[in-house]
Amino acid sequence: MNLIAASLTAMILSYVYKENMFFRIAEHTFIGTSSGYFGALAVGVILNSGVNPLLKGKVILIIPIILGVLLITRYIPNVRWMSLWPTSLLVGVGTALAIRGAIRPSLVDQIVATTKPLFVANNSYDSINNILMLVMVVGTLSYFIFTKEHKGALGSVAYIGRITILAALGSSFGNTVMTRMTLLLGRVQFMLGDPAWYVIPVAFAVIILSTIRDRTK
């Protein structure tokens, strides 16, 4: 199993050198396997959470099952309107759940966390942090005021907002680099393990042969 995984990893990483047949084989294998996995998963979920409990006497489940089947009618032009019923239910319940839970942690708590005391006794570090947070939040919010031209005082505050947004983008980029490096490192660690490392010389041999063949063309 590890050799198969290592081979597929090497085939995918070969794209770094150039587009090639081995990369495409691995890519198509991944797409096919993923489609099969998620298809089987979907069937399993429908059977385990819907059909099987229904057959065991949980009759109430007939309602969500019918609503689920109605979703498929969107592909039949004459009865497409029927799919609006379950869609409405999904949108309504989803929105209500999201709003109920989001107001406190994503709005109220965030406002409270932003309005901290600007000067903390005997702690200049916290004081600077709190002042920076206030200035940057106000600046960023001002940057998104579109009903007034960004000139004068508003222009200055909005400029601070712009700098803040750029700093946030830089932070996101740095963290994204960290995630990608870790992802690659995970594969490198795997490839250096036994028996996966056997694939490395084979991969290099294929790349060298491919290079020689290209140059002789």
Added chain:
Amino acid sequence: MALEKLSDIDRRYIYLLLLVLLAYPVLFPIGLPIQITHEARTIYDDIEAIPEGSLVVMQMDYSAGHAAELGPQSRAIIQHMFMKRLKIIMPCFEPEGPAQTVITMDGMDTFDAVYGEDWVQLPYMVGGESAVAAFASNWPSIVTTDHFGNPLEDMPIMKLYNDANDVVYWFAMGGGSPAGGGSYGPAITQVVARYGTPLGVGALAWGAPLVYPYYESGTIAGLLIGQRGAAEYELLINKPMSAVASTDSISISHLYVVLLIALGNVGYFSRKFRGERK
């Protein structure tokens, strides 16, 4: 002219050197120091304070693409929970979560934890935020068997769980943003906001700027960020594993990226000063 070529280095040499820089510390560890952050220590202290036999939830919502960062995190956290003899329920609201849980639990036999009594792995529950809300309030309405098809109603651990009020600590592993379904976002909105259960989060490094505001506001009790967070936790539980071994490679690769950015800028500005701005 030589300076201008810095922004035109063949990408294949860049990738080759990157692979070498990542692989070298794996084969020959350097042992760069790792500082424990307040975010990781808070989780450790919170779990240390939980009485033996208490019920905790470990939400395993990550896919293969996130496993390099979240796999070591989840292994370290679960080991700590087993060391403290806590009872762990592991729900999954991400399709690949159950497969990743099986991989994570491989090799945990040393803790003598009994399946069904001390821990249980639940199957993928479809529905995102709605599923988390249903699981937190009335789990039999959404799941009846474990990942392996065994009925949950017979399991002693599930008899301890009625709703999220019974859970002493909820830990959510998750990729993506807090707003994404099948991640730690629904745990914030449906567990913390409704039940006030303390929530620890294991996040990808790229998601850090999105999740930090929740930590700063006190909504999240503790936070592990990327592989660095996993390494910190491995050190906290005194079990250095793969994450600690990886930090040298990560640090060196970051220095490499900084160097590349600097070189690219040198090339760009030298070209700009010659009036050949692209």
